[in-house]
Amino acid sequence: MYIQIIDQIKQRIAIGDWPPGTEIPSIRQLAVVLRVSVITVKRAYFELERDSVITTQHGKGSKVAEFPNVAPRRYDEELAQSIEQVARLGAMLGLSPETLTERLLAAIDHHTKEIACLT
Amino acid sequence: MSDLAVHFEGVGKDYPHFTLDNLNLSLPTGTVMGFIGANGAGKSTTIRILMGLVYQDRGSVRVLGHAMPFDQSVAKLDIGYASEDLRLYGSATLAWHMNFIQSIYPTWDQTYADSLVDRFDLKPQQKIKGLSHGQRVKAALLLVLARRPRLLVLDEPTTGLDPVARHEVLGALMEVLADDRRTILFSSHNTLDVESISDRITFIDRGRIIDTDDKESFLDRWRRLRLVVPPEVTLPPMPGIVEENRTGRLAVVTTNRFEPAMTSLYQDLGATIQAVDTMSLEEIFIANVRTGRNGKAA
Numbered sequence: 001m002y003i004q005i006i007d008q009i010k011q012r013i014a015i016g017d018w019p020p021g022t023e024i025p026s027i028r029q030l031a032v033v034l035r036v037s038v039i040t041v042k043r044a045y046f047e048l049e050r051d052s053v054i055t056t057q058h059g060k061g062s063k064v065a066e067f068p069n070v071a072p073r074r075y076d077e078e079l080a081q082s083i084e085q086v087a088r089l090g091a092m093l094g095l096s097p098e099t100l101t102e103r104l105l106a107a108i109d110h111h112t113k114e115i116a117c118l119t
Numbered sequence: 120m121s122d123l124a125v126h127f128e129g130v131g132k133d134y135p136h137f138t139l140d141n142l143n144l145s146l147p148t149g150t151v152m153g154f155i156g157a158n159g160a161g162k163s164t165t166i167r168i169l170m171g172l173v174y175q176d177r178g179s180v181r182v183l184g185h186a187m188p189f190d191q192s193v194a195k196l197d198i199g200y201a202s203e204d205l206r207l208y209g210s211a212t213l214a215w216h217m218n219f220i221q222s223i224y225p226t227w228d229q230t231y232a233d234s235l236v237d238r239f240d241l242k243p244q245q246k247i248k249g250l251s252h253g254q255r256v257k258a259a260l261l262l263v264l265a266r267r268p269r270l271l272v273l274d275e276p277t278t279g280l281d282p283v284a285r286h287e288v289l290g291a292l293m294e295v296l297a298d299d300r301r302t303i304l305f306s307s308h309n310t311l312d313v314e315s316i317s318d319r320i321t322f323i324d325r326g327r328i329i330d331t332d333d334k335e336s337f338l339d340r341w342r343r344l345r346l347v348v349p350p351e352v353t354l355p356p357m358p359g360i361v362e363e364n365r366t367g368r369l370a371v372v373t374t375n376r377f378e379p380a381m382t383s384l385y386q387d388l389g390a391t392i393q394a395v396d397t398m399s400l401e402e403i404f405i406a407n408v409r410t411g412r413n414g415k416a417a
Binding site for chain 2: 032
């Protein structure tokens, strides 16, 4: 759950909705709006602060950092996990490395076309 | 002024067929605690002791700084309590009940009450006996919420509500938390409701608290690992493992103290990690209860 909050905040910063220095909602405000517990939002803000995306001053609330680091570091981990998964499922289905590679290339091709359609 | 809204120390209560044993519970002001237990686990007994409706045989109970049950009349001005078996007068209307509560509690907020009538989709002129179960539950909650009490104690607040009503009720509860001086304790066996809005979670089973922690820590600590283990390897016991199921080469290990080091340890033994799954609160609850009942230390 807190990971979704982190992603949404990073996205807002990345697309420019929240420029550096913007005051962001307090933990409690955001919890009420999202209908999630205070502790979940607290956890998300804690991680965001650790990754230097936001800065928090006690009693003054939180702001977007001057140079927010919104590099999708976690996506990298996610990718590594998904690739592991592909390898495992391929082995379970008894696919040869060539077949598996072909399927992956086809998927990349499909995705590229989809994006081309959208833009 | 203590910043604990609720504090139980060594509380016990004996009934012929049920014992509540050495209950310790603390709930900081401004938090939501979800109290989860199976039927007959002791949730309602605990809540009744908290409200001074049942007197404990042992231990001390402080609620909003007041000693219970002795100071209950003062404490209750600031506590809003709603339970499933709360009785409203069948032949009176909701509007009559609202007037009645307003005449007792000076903190009653009519504007807020009116807005809740809309949101909960209730009709003030309708008699209580004509209401469905869900409408009664919502009516009882409205009467409690509109007093804006500092402590809300809700025994199974969402039982019997349809999904739309549950959403409205949980939303209304969250709004209470916009004010950080207000605290909520609610019991439920619906772990999804508890999971979404609680800060702290306490599991109770057979009259004993089996685990209590903040929600994120619960979700962090518990993991289910799926491993492929060579037949000649036995998995070593590790602290925190609550369950190990092995059929052939496949093993499923449930732990309440997960650390990434666990996976490398298993890999060193020759096992392959297939997945490290997070667990839902429901799965955690069931695993917790099972371990507790098997007599193993969790």
